[in-house]
Amino acid sequence: MSMLYILIPLALMLLSVAVWALVWAIRSGQFDDLESHGWSVVLDDDQKPPGEPDPDEQNKPQAGNDDGESK
DSSP: OTTHHHHHHHHHHHHHHHHHHHHHHHHTTTTSOSSHHHHHHHSOTTOOOTTOOOHHHHHSOOTTOTTSOOO
């Protein structure tokens, strides 16, 4: 019975460390992008995973704009 006086606080401390680690991982963005790291094994270094915007496409002027300026 006296062992419970040690095991219960130890279990509560372990639980609080696990909850703290989960909250830290969520706040630091560890779960934001779950797809791209998996694709990095399959793709070559010069290819981007599907779904990521191409930075060159964002800098091109839009078609149909007469004055040549991008909006």
